[in-house]
């Protein structure tokens with residue numbers, strides 16, 4: 349009976365896998381030793397192996413994405429199952445990736461949330477364009493920048509409130525302005541057509557124009 353070159357145990361031939369390259373036609377290592385070597389190799393070089401896989405992905409990105417999209421469209425049920433399984437097995441990673449993206453794109457998240465909220469109120473017209481959404485996103489981005497550079501909170505305000513008492517405005521780019529949060533809260537959805545300068549008055553009163 350052959351002896352394994354790793355564990356030096358005398359084993360039955362069937363416990364060795366076939367190997368065309370070896371003289372005997374069988375591997376010099378028993379199945380058990382081969383398998384534990386493979387596991388050890390994976391463990392030892394996991395970062396290297398990941399790097400190789402990632403490099404392959406980068407070099408073939410377009411092709412891989414195209415293939416994936418095609419497969420997903422053809423197998424929607426399976427794709428959904430895969431996604432759920434992936435999420436179940438990588439909850440923490442998914443959460444971190446998601447919140448990192450949200451943090452870096454908070455203006456987009458705000459614009460999306462506002463869009464959702466305002467369409468709930470039916471204040472986003474059907475003719476909203478991509479350019480309009482882009483300008484709205486930019487407004488939320490500007491509010492974020494001003495907040496971090498001035499130390500006071502800035503918000504995106506609807507000049508004509510989405511749900512005003514007398515008049516309701518639309519969630520469109522030319523109905524928004526970036527204003528200090530305190531000002532926005534004072535305005536409190538009260539646009540008065542009799543006193544259209546009321547907002548300006550709040551600004552003067554709070555000393556924002558000093």
Ligand SMILES: [Zn+2]
Nearest residue numbers: 352355378381
């Ligand atoms: Zn062995």
